Amino acid sequence: MTSTIGLGLAVSTVIFALRPDATGAPSVWLPLVRRTREPFLDRWALPGGMVRVDESLEGAARRNLGETTRLEPTYLEQLYAFGDVDRSPDQRMVSIVYWALVRPDEAERVSLGENVRWFAADELPDLAFDHNLIVDYALWRLRTKMEYSRIAHAFLGPRFTLAELREVYEAVLRKPLDPANFRRQMETSGVIEPTGEVVTGGRHRPPRLYRYTGAVDLVDAGPLSRRAAGAARPDTRIPA
C-alpha cells in the first residue's frame, strides 16, 4: 500500500483564444502541437511535456508552453488531473491539465510552424491520448464558468465595447444573444462600468468603452493565490 508506483507525470495546457471562423464571426480556437515521436507519432496534441523533479506543476506548464508555442499567458489556471489507467499505451501516465485564456494580442505571439497550428475547437481531428476528451471538458468548463464569473475578461483588453463583450459570450456559448437584453443585463450587473471614453473614428454615435469594476482577481485561487503572492511566482493575475 505504501510503495511508489512507476508513473509518468506530465502537464498539458489547453490554450483558448477567439479568432474569426470561415464566416468572419469570432469563435473559440486553440493551438495544437504535432507529435514528433511515439506514442501517437504525427498526431496533434495539446502543448505539454513531462514534469521535472525540481519544478512546480505550474512551472512545468509554463516552461512547456514557452518551449512549444513561446506563449507566456497572463491567465493560466489548473483545470483537472487526468489519470485513467489506460490513457497512454506505454506506461501509467497522469497529466495535470492547465488552461490559458488569451487575448488576441497574446494569441498573435504564438509561434507557428509546421508542427504548431491553430484549430477551431469545434472541428478537431483525432488527437493523441485522451486530448479530445480534455478539450471537450475544457469547453464545458468555459461555458459553465461564463455564466457566473468574470472569465470573459480574459479574452478582452482592459477597455471594450458592449458589442465586443457580447461577441465573446456569443463565441463561447455558440448562440446569438439579443443586443438590447445583453446591454440591460450587463449594465445592471454591476460587473462592468463605462470608462467615459468612446471609440474614436468619427462615427455619428461612437460606441462607449467599458471596463470591469472592482479589484477581484480574474484568477482567484483563494488561499493558493495568497500564498503564491509571497512566493515570487509568476503573477497570474490581470492587473485591475
Place this chain on the structure above:
Amino acid sequence: MTSTIGLGLAVSTVIFALRPDATGAPSVWLPLVRRTREPFLDRWALPGGMVRVDESLEGAARRNLGETTRLEPTYLEQLYAFGDVDRSPDQRMVSIVYWALVRPDEAERVSLGENVRWFAADELPDLAFDHNLIVDYALWRLRTKMEYSRIAHAFLGPRFTLAELREVYEAVLRKPLDPANFRRQMETSGVIEPTGEVVTGGRHRPPRLYRYTGAVDLVDAGPLSRRAAGAARPDTRIPA
C-alpha cells in the same frame, strides 16, 4: 525532457460534514487520520494514500476512504492537484485531492477510533504535509461554490425545511442570515420547491418540507460524467 521523474502519486480526501459546535449550532467538521509512520509520525492528516498502478485516481480515493474511515460518499469530486516541490520531506510527492460532502447519516457511519477523529474545520492543529493549506483551499471553494450552485444539497436529505437549508448556508458562510430574506430568495430562485408535506409532530404551524427542483446533477463533471456513466464507475450523483 522526456524522462520520467521519480515521483510518488497520492490521493487525499477532504470530507466535510455539518456537526454541532460547542454552542450546538451546526458548523463544518472533517474527520482526520493520525499518521502511524514517518514522515509526520503521529500528526493528523487527511485520509488518503498512494495510488496503485492499476486503479483510477477516483478509485484510489474511494479505496483509501474505505480503508481509513469506512465511508462510501455519495458526493465525491476532484478538487485540485497539489504538487509543490517541497511538500514532502522524503521524495517528490504529488497529491490529487478529492472532496466529499456528506449528509449527517453518512457522517454517522465514519468509523472512529484512536486514530480517526472529527475536527472543527476552523480549529485544526498543525497537520502533516501541506494539509492545512489543502483544507483552507477546500473551505474557500466550498464558500465560493455555495453562492451559485446546488452544493448545499449535499449536506441535506432529499426533503428539508427552509430553516434546515438556512442552517447549512450559515454554517458554511459563518454568518447569520435573515430568515425572511433567505426565504424570499430561495422561493424566487426556482431551485427548490415545496413537496406538499409538512414536518409531523403536532405543532401549531408545522414547517413545510422542500426539495431541489429539476434533474441537474449535483456533481456535474460535464463530459467526464457522461463518459463515466458508460464506464461502470461508482455513481457519484445524487438521485434526483
